[in-house]
Amino acid sequence: MEYILYEVNGAVAKITINREKALNALNSQVLDELNATLDAVDLDTVRCLILTGAGQKSFVAGADIGEMSTLTKAEGEAFGKKGNDVFRKLETFPIPVIAAVNGFALGGGCEISMSCDIRICSDNAVFGQPEVGLGITPGFGGTQRLARLVGAGMAKQMIYTARNIKADEALRIGLVNAVYTQEELMAQAEKMAAGIAKNAPIAVRNCKKAINEGLDVDMDQAIVIEEKLFGDCFETEDQKYGMAFFLDKNKEKVKEPFKNC
Ligand code: DAK
Numbered sequence: 001m002e003y004i005l006y007e008v009n010g011a012v013a014k015i016t017i018n019r020e021k022a023l024n025a026l027n028s029q030v031l032d033e034l035n036a037t038l039d040a041v042d043l044d045t046v047r048c049l050i051l052t053g054a055g056q057k058s059f060v061a062g063a064d065i066g067e068m069s070t071l072t073k074a075e076g077e078a079f080g081k082k083g084n085d086v087f088r089k090l091e092t093f094p095i096p097v098i099a100a101v102n103g104f105a106l107g108g109g110c111e112i113s114m115s116c117d118i119r120i121c122s123d124n125a126v127f128g129q130p131e132v133g134l135g136i137t138p139g140f141g142g143t144q145r146l147a148r149l150v151g152a153g154m155a156k157q158m159i160y161t162a163r164n165i166k167a168d169e170a171l172r173i174g175l176v177n178a179v180y181t182q183e184e185l186m187a188q189a190e191k192m193a194a195g196i197a198k199n200a201p202i203a204v205r206n207c208k209k210a211i212n213e214g215l216d217v218d219m220d221q222a223i224v225i226e227e228k229l230f231g232d233c234f235e236t237e238d239q240k241y242g243m244a245f246f247l248d249k250n251k252e253k254v255k256e257p258f259k260n261c
Helices: 028-040 073-091 108-114 142-150 152-161 167-172 182-197 201-215 219-233 237-247
Strands: 004-009 012-017 048-053 058-060 097-101 104-106 118-122 126-128 178-180
Touching: 004 028, 012 028, 012 182, 028 073, 048 058, 048 108, 048 182, 058 097, 058 108, 073 108, 097 108, 097 182, 104 108, 108 126, 108 142, 118 167, 118 182, 126 167, 142 152, 167 178, 178 182, 201 219, 201 237
Parallel strands: 012 048, 048 097, 058 104, 097 118, 104 126, 118 178
Antiparallel strands: 004 012
């Protein structure tokens, strides 16, 4: 891999988009490598992913404008599909994905962060959808995910004006969950990931599925999705162990890690 770093530390894995000279802009090769990296994640051991960008300045400064500048209509559609397929893979990835946004998250950078389950950022982060200033629409799901995350009014303002917002405003509108100093960001992402990874993995996966799939349907159907996924937990060893541990009154006991089965 030229542009993706992949590290595993216990049950937490970190994917770093590593194209620092171009502020981690997404070209076709980055998207292909990211896709292959996701396919290779060992879901038997990894329980939470962190996605970040290399360097101190940028998470992802967007899709690669140089590569896009010469695309034909058909090539533009193919590039859009390549990005959308990877972003959707992230969004529906079986385990939670935390975006640790360490600087510019513009265009495709804002969009890839929105495909993750949770966004936290450093205090130098800048978010925006500058596409209309380049003569295009957001093409990696920005018109859809931004509106769902921050509401249609705020999404329309950001997209129509192409105005970037800083970390504090991203926090205020609910685009990110927390802002940390640059030095603190990764440690905080790792702490959150470890906190997720210690919980029953099948239950966590089912929660992700229930939230994602439930948001796409009406409440009556959504509740049925939740019921089914709740019921499925009762076929797991982790449910039996988790509840038995709570009910066991032996104060000396030590909680074992969940087994993911
Ligand atoms: N693409 C390619 N290279 C980029 C880049 C990008 N998005 N962003 C930065 N770079 C490169 C710069 O060209 C420069 O390269 P060298 O000149 O050193 O070779 C290097 O990164 C450092 O950038 P700057 O010199 O510009 O650094 P500054 O600190 O002065 O400025 C900046 C940082 C982030 C404010 C500035 O680089 C900037 O404005 N970058 C572009 C941000 C942007 O507009 N991003 C959105 C891109 S549009 C679709 C599919 C996808 C999309 C749309 C449609 N379909 C197919 C339907 C997505 C679109 C986008 O993401």
